[in-house]
Amino acid sequence: MTDYDVLRVFCAPGGGYGNELGVVREGARIPEAADRAALAAKLGFSETVFVDDPERGVIDIWTPSVRLPFAGHPCVGAGWLLDVPELVTPAGAVGVRLDGEFSWIEARAEWVPPRSLRQYATAREVEDLAVPPPGEWIYAWAWEDEAAGRVRARAFPGRADGVAEDEATGAAALLLTESLGRALNITQGTGSQILTAPQPYGWVEIGGRVRLER
Structure with missing residues (x-):
């Protein structure tokens, strides 16, 4: 192995x-x-x-x-x-x-494969979503606190390959940051945290904590 x-x-x-x-x-x-x-x-x-x-x-x-x-x-x-x-x-x-x-990377939105950013009115709506059928890559999100840049999100890759929901997705967070043009503090999935910050010339920083599981 x-x-x-x-x-x-x-x-x-x-x-x-x-x-x-x-x-x-x-x-x-x-x-x-x-x-x-x-x-x-x-x-x-x-x-x-x-x-x-x-x-x-x-x-x-x-x-x-x-x-x-x-x-x-x-x-x-x-x-x-x-x-x-x-x-x-x-x-x-x-x-x-x-x-x-925190571990940070700096990347560009045009590197991210296509995915749909779908905004909901409340964080509770995002949390209550059922997993959609395969087909479209969906990043569902809502403001928890817009003034503070706090977002609630879930990600559904839609690939029918055994990963129905992605617990934390930096690329989708990058797209959302580029779209909104501001730094974000994202809670995704069951409780993961993603931090982002726009940078000059079209770059975006994405950061988070990393742990060695084994």
Whole structure:
């Protein structure tokens, strides 16, 4: 069996919750795309990262069914684990910085695969949503406190690959931040926390707590 680490990314202040991430540190030992796809499907995490060059931060990101050019929580987790100044993804170079309890990345909205941002009137409406049928990638959100930038969100990938709801999604948070043009403090899923901040020239920072599960 291939060795891999399991992280939880975008944990709550007490260290709970967060989205699980599989990281294969010796990704170069699994060079074929078909083999990576099979392992990602077998592990069943919302995303699995294959590290092709740990010193340069070259990574390859897979869901259980598709390869992604960029994804938020895999980059936040891999940046924390590898402790490098940037990650090299198919979409582009992702800036990384570690700031106390938070791991941050800097990326661009155009790198994010298409997904629908769907606003609701109240946080309770978001919390009461049933998982929609597969088809559309939906990020459901509502203001908890608009003045303070606090958001309640849930994410439904709609891929029919065993991940009906994503606990914490940095890429969708990046899109929402770019759309609203302001810093956000997002509670997603059952209790994960994502922090975001717009940066000059179209960049957005996404940050959160990372824990090593095993």
